[in-house]
Amino acid sequence: MHAALKLVASSADAPQSFSDAAQINAASQRSLLRFITCGSVDDGKSTLLGRLLFETGAVFEDQLEALQRDSARFGTTDGEPDFALLVDGLSAEREQGITIDVAYRYFSTKNRAFIAADTPGHEQYTRNMATGASTADVAIILIDARKGLLPQTRRHSYIVSMLGVRRVIVAINKIDLVGYDENVFRAIEHDYRALAASLDFVETLVIPVSARYGDNIVSASAAMPWHKGPSLLTMLETIEASPAGDTEFRFPVQWVNRPNLDFRGFSGTIASGSVAVGDRVIALPRRQATKVVGILGPSGALDEAIAGQSVTLTLADEIDVSRGDVIARQGATTAAQRQATVRLLGVAEAPIAPGRTYLVRIGTKVAAARIIALHHAIDVHDYSEVSADKLLMNAIGVAVLRFETDVVVAPYRDCRTLGSLLLIDPYTNDTVALGIVEADAAHERAETAVGHRLVVGLARSGLLPAEAAGRKAWRHIVWWLAGAALTSAIALAITARPLLAFGAGLADAVLRPALRLAHDLLWRNAEERRRAQAEKALTLDGGSI
Amino acid sequence: MGRLTHLQALEAESIFILREVVATCEKPVLLYSIGKDSAVLLHLALKAFAPGKLPFPLLHVDTGWKFREMIEFRDETVRRLELDLIVHINQEGVDAGVSPVASGSAVHTDVMKTQGLKQALEKFGFDAAFGGARRDEEKSRAKERIFSLRTSDHRWDPKAQRPEPWLAFNTRKRKGESFRVFPLSNWTEADVWDYIALEGVPVVPLYFAKRRPVVERNGALIMRDDERLPLLPGETPQMRLVRFRTLGCYPLTGAVESSAASLPEIIAEMRASRSSERQGRVIDHDSASSMEMKKQEGYF
Numbered sequence: 001m002h003a004a005l006k007l008v009a010s011s012a013d014a015p016q017s018f019s020d021a022a023q024i025n026a027a028s029q030r031s032l033l034r035f036i037t038c039g040s041v042d043d044g045k046s047t048l049l050g051r052l053l054f055e056t057g058a059v060f061e062d063q064l065e066a067l068q069r070d071s072a073r074f075g076t077t078d079g080e081p082d083f084a085l086l087v088d089g090l091s092a093e094r095e096q097g098i099t100i101d102v103a104y105r106y107f108s109t110k111n112r113a114f115i116a117a118d119t120p121g122h123e124q125y126t127r128n129m130a131t132g133a134s135t136a137d138v139a140i141i142l143i144d145a146r147k148g149l150l151p152q153t154r155r156h157s158y159i160v161s162m163l164g165v166r167r168v169i170v171a172i173n174k175i176d177l178v179g180y181d182e183n184v185f186r187a188i189e190h191d192y193r194a195l196a197a198s199l200d201f202v203e204t205l206v207i208p209v210s211a212r213y214g215d216n217i218v219s220a221s222a223a224m225p226w227h228k229g230p231s232l233l234t235m236l237e238t239i240e241a242s243p244a245g246d247t248e249f250r251f252p253v254q255w256v257n258r259p260n261l262d263f264r265g266f267s268g269t270i271a272s273g274s275v276a277v278g279d280r281v282i283a284l285p286r287r288q289a290t291k292v293v294g295i296l297g298p299s300g301a302l303d304e305a306i307a308g309q310s311v312t313l314t315l316a317d318e319i320d321v322s323r324g325d326v327i328a329r330q331g332a333t334t335a336a337q338r339q340a341t342v343r344l345l346g347v348a349e350a351p352i353a354p355g356r357t358y359l360v361r362i363g364t365k366v367a368a369a370r371i372i373a374l375h376h377a378i379d380v381h382d383y384s385e386v387s388a389d390k391l392l393m394n395a396i397g398v399a400v401l402r403f404e405t406d407v408v409v410a411p412y413r414d415c416r417t418l419g420s421l422l423l424i425d426p427y428t429n430d431t432v433a434l435g436i437v438e439a440d441a442a443h444e445r446a447e448t449a450v451g452h453r454l455v456v457g458l459a460r461s462g463l464l465p466a467e468a469a470g471r472k473a474w475r476h477i478v479w480w481l482a483g484a485a486l487t488s489a490i491a492l493a494i495t496a497r498p499l500l501a502f503g504a505g506l507a508d509a510v511l512r513p514a515l516r517l518a519h520d521l522l523w524r525n526a527e528e529r530r531r532a533q534a535e536k537a538l539t540l541d542g543g544s545i
Numbered sequence: 546m547g548r549l550t551h552l553q554a555l556e557a558e559s560i561f562i563l564r565e566v567v568a569t570c571e572k573p574v575l576l577y578s579i580g581k582d583s584a585v586l587l588h589l590a591l592k593a594f595a596p597g598k599l600p601f602p603l604l605h606v607d608t609g610w611k612f613r614e615m616i617e618f619r620d621e622t623v624r625r626l627e628l629d630l631i632v633h634i635n636q637e638g639v640d641a642g643v644s645p646v647a648s649g650s651a652v653h654t655d656v657m658k659t660q661g662l663k664q665a666l667e668k669f670g671f672d673a674a675f676g677g678a679r680r681d682e683e684k685s686r687a688k689e690r691i692f693s694l695r696t697s698d699h700r701w702d703p704k705a706q707r708p709e710p711w712l713a714f715n716t717r718k719r720k721g722e723s724f725r726v727f728p729l730s731n732w733t734e735a736d737v738w739d740y741i742a743l744e745g746v747p748v749v750p751l752y753f754a755k756r757r758p759v760v761e762r763n764g765a766l767i768m769r770d771d772e773r774l775p776l777l778p779g780e781t782p783q784m785r786l787v788r789f790r791t792l793g794c795y796p797l798t799g800a801v802e803s804s805a806a807s808l809p810e811i812i813a814e815m816r817a818s819r820s821s822e823r824q825g826r827v828i829d830h831d832s833a834s835s836m837e838m839k840k841q842e843g844y845f
Contacts, residue, residue, distance in 0.1 A: 029550055030550060030551045030552075031548065031550065031551060032549075032550075032551040032554050032555075101688045101703070101706065102688075103680075103684075103687045103688050104680050104687055104730070104731065105680075105681075105687065106680070106681045106731070106733045108551075108733075108735070112551075113551040113733075113736075115731055127708045128708065130708070130710060131708045131709060131710045134710035134711045135710070135711060135712075163710075241548070254561070254564050254565065254568055255564045255565075255567060255568040257594065257596075257597055258597075259594075259596060259597025259598065260597075263596055263597070267564055267593075268564075269557060269560075269561045269712075296595065296596070298553075298556055298557070298560060298592045299592075306549070308548070308549050308553075308554060308557055309549065309553075309557050310556075310557040310558075310560035310561050310564070310593070312595075323568055347708050359717075361713055361715065364568070416711060417711070417712075420710070420711050420713060421713070422710075422713050422715055424715055424717060429715070429717040429718060429719065430707065431707045431708055431715045434708060434710050
């Protein structure tokens, strides 16, 4: 049985004393885990988080007194302390009794410091839930034991998976309201594991809890002897934080530090991999090669630096590097691209439609970008692909973005920084979508293949020089022109077939002027030609084509 | 080398935010309030732009009622680090005789802090102002963005905040709009003290226990820092061993009885403490959502 909650200062394992510097040092060696709590409306997310804060001693007496006052005024727990009120900070939230905006909360135990994102359950605030998921290592997905899996469970699970969360803890809450029944728990666990099979999780832990009464939150509940296994807090303390991505060095230049004539450094935060003094690097997109001669870290010079560190690099050569460029290791696959396939989540009232120009922010780069195709939207209830001509708020869809200039991107699964983006309306300055860069998606390969077939056909019919068929750049040009002219990559795939079937005649009428234009634009003179050959082709080779 | 520790991760994040503002805004300023959070913020800013100097000035919105030791510490810090400091005081407020003693905390805070801040930002045309606020301080702050967009009259609209995923900031703004930027958003009070101890960041001596002249009012221990604090009938300042967890205008800042005179002692006391640091602040208690209202009006 659970004891009735009393408003007394209790704390799980708050450190007893820090009497000397060595202990302060130990405290500073804690690791950091960022997690998100998500689930449906009224599943008790805020209550769970409030309970964790209370049990770890992160809530103070004066805050508890304020909580008691507020519980009487706004609470939904009949005068008992309503832990949700500890985290719902905006007056609109307290009045409506719901979470609208993402809130960050902090607590720590001996070995770990936690940053918890408490996010809304309502579908209309999905954007705030996604914001919380974007930086999370782990997700706690709450399910009301009385209700089982709900549409929001599926939606939230999809979004946390999409945003790179690989480890989830499924907390089946309000287990007290179903009489601590093991069968209820087992049935929901079974359902969730079936759902998780179609997502990218590497670890799914399931636990029965009562956030309101504290069962299985910090210690095993006596009410559920059938449940063996650690408490929720122990899970959080021991779960592995997801790896940050691959190990390729990527450094988006944030700011050029030039305090005087003797120092010119490139400041930024290492997005992935590591770098050491002496490493041969390349500055993208212009592919200037040089060497790292110095790394200035937060506390002085370093020999080596790793992902997540904010440093300033000095380079051997006076090359032209500015904000938005990316420094990578020579020979690595990271490259600039003119387009990318992205998965977008609409976050603004105005729908997102193909043909419109936006600003895109990727890493530290801001560039104009046009949506040239919207492949499909995702139905987040059954994860199916549905056709769409625009993307509404809170909807997810896969689109092709064409950048006005070369932009260095990486698949999100390899590098969160260069694989994530904001889409910004250039007129209102509103952020209209969040997005992630897809890894070499199958449809992109298919489109490239269509472009290739077109080029081969055109070369055979004498419309293009024979060697064009072997050149990737031509495939890219054909694909790009079709994309631009018809605004939809899918349209290209549809038109490609009849074009090739009807032979050179139709292709001549449709494509010859376009190819001429491409020729003129890209191969205008000898210098352009050299540049295009040396850089563009290289870029394309390393890019998505 | 493995993953960064918790404090290293927070440090790197703050440095990224500081640099982001300098790279994207035209005229930033660091709001320097002299307290421990400002001290950490300043320390991080010096790291972010090393080996160069700070590429922005400091702004202290003075109210004329700060502890004398705070002002001494401020001036010594500016000299030692060769910083560019702007001190602004709302002269209209001074002329009107506004003071925490005569006007009460609400009017004093609004006129001398909120209005004073707006005056200074407008006078110098700053388009981004760093503040040392942390999300763990107060519930409405927990909901505020790191880059908090303010209208041309400095107002915060909690319902129209831009999503802020990853560490990707939409730093675009219209003419007249500005950002309040909080590089310490994800730090806690404990993190700040751990970092101060680890890095040897200098802080105002008022944080350390010492015998100081205090009077007890409404349960708060108010230090009589100078003769301007009138004594109520029967009141006699008593020398008590006290320290401050948070600093502000002295008549509005409660001391705590403590013998913690060193950083390890302060940290030990804070970890054992059962009350939040803002408890000593008279201005936060006006109503459940008083901070949210103040922020909407342009207060930090």
